[in-house]
Amino acid sequence: MPGLPDLPGVSYVMPVLNEEAYLEPAVRTILAQDYAGEKEIVLALGPSRDRSDEIAARLAEEDPRVRLVGNPARDIPAGLNAAISASRHPVIVRVDAHSELTPDYTRLGVAALRRTGAANVGGIMRAAGRGAVQRAIARGYNSPYGLGGGAYHGDGVAGLAESAYLGIFRREAIAAVGGYDPGILRGEDWELNLRIRRSGREVWFEPALGVTYWPRASLADLARQFFATGTWRAVLVRRYRGANPWRFFVPGALVLGLATSAVGLALLLTGVLPWASAWPLLLAPAAAYLLGVGFAVIRIPEQRGVGDRLLTAAALVTMHLSWGAGFLRGIVFGGGRVVDRSRI
Incomplete structure (x- = not known):
């Protein structure tokens, strides 16, 4: 792929739905990135029933780098596509309201994009919890006995990967394969990365990149999430x-x-x-x-x-x-x- 400049502009895209407990810390970690290039955050707001929209509006008023778009369809792929369409920089960083980036995440990720020539770079997901149940769920996420398989759930070696957690993308790679498939309601990251790889581009795992992920806080919510995930993996x-x-x-x-x-x-x-x-x-x-x-x-x-x-x-x-x-x-x-x- 064509080379990137030293400090390409970065657009962070985040779907938001009922995230009042997690949205502001997630956005704050993005704004605190130690990356010297130009940055913007595009939040795709679904029809939340909590204070998510109010929090997002306040964050956008406080910092012009935070922008808002609507996602009436509520689904994650539709929200990501809407946010990407509204963004303007050559590097797209997919973020989640339940995730918090380490301060060096963008700087190291862009450096890996430039060094490897990959279309997408992802790092390690470190699940964390605040209460006893959420900590137990996080232990399951972090263990091969829980989720297993994907390199981004462990401490693998840098190299070519099947998929990436979240992801730091070259915009032209997403555009070339048509963006996220709005018909895939779960597993959309794996499916997009499959199409990227089939287009002749590469996905790279970079273990130096770290993301804290806050999983569901109850077993009932975990069951709902995983039932949906399993259903769409079958699709x-x-x-x-x-x-x-x-x-x-x-x-x-x-x-x-x-x-x-x-x-x-x-x-x-x-x-x-x-x-x-x-x-x-x-x-x-x-x-x-x-x-x-x-x-x-x-x-x-x-x-x-x-x-x-x-x-x-x-x-x-x-x-x-x-x-x-x-x-x-x-x-x-x-x-x-x-x-x-x-x-x-």
């Missing part, structure tokens, strides 16, 4: 088939295995199947999963006492089963209008 499997990594299929297979164990246990307890036979082998998936969760809880760091370990186990099980159930729903029925309702 991506249906659309792109062999381009999907094998890990997308694991939670769905887990749910099927546990369902088999549940049916087997019911038939054994009711006497339909005899215990003195090979039929108790139907319980093997559930037994293996319980052992796996126990092993993961022992290995995951930053836990204090039995209460933390029980919450970590609950967070892992919620992640796995919600994602897997959503995936099976999406494989059979498609995405429909399944959306993440945890922020409504």
Whole structure:
């Protein structure tokens, strides 16, 4: 790709929906970036039911670098496209209201874009929590036993990547593939990066980039979020088939295995199947999963006492089963209008 100037202007784009608890700190970390180039922030405001619009208006009044656009469709891809269309700089930084950038994020990211010639650069997502439940959920995010797979959930080595968390993009790369697909309501980052890679451009993982992510603060909200995520991952499997990594299929297979164990246990307890036979082998998936969760809880760091370990186990099980159930729903029925309702 053509070279970038030393200090290209940067446009930060952020979809906003019911984010009154997180929006202002997220914007403040952007305004505090130690990057010397020109900057702007474009907030795409969905139909929030809290004080998000009021907070956004105040931030825009205080600093002319903060600009507002509407996102009546409420969905993340539509909001990102609206914000990108309203922005003007050659570098697009996709940010999230639940995320806070380290002060050097933009400077290091732009340097990586210039050094590698990549179309998109992403770093590491560090989940954090304030209460006991949110901290347990964050531990799940930060562990390969929770989400697993993506380099941006760990401390991988810099290099070419399948996708990127958030992302620092060359504007022309986004334009060349038509922007975010408004029909993909979750997993939009992976899908966009797939099209970027298929266009002959590169996605780069840069572990020096750090982002703090504040996950959902309750298990119920986590379940809603992950069910929607699993559903739309299945849509991506249906659309792109062999381009999907094998890990997308694991939670769905887990749910099927546990369902088999549940049916087997019911038939054994009711006497339909005899215990003195090979039929108790139907319980093997559930037994293996319980052992796996126990092993993961022992290995995951930053836990204090039995209460933390029980919450970590609950967070892992919620992640796995919600994602897997959503995936099976999406494989059979498609995405429909399944959306993440945890922020409504």
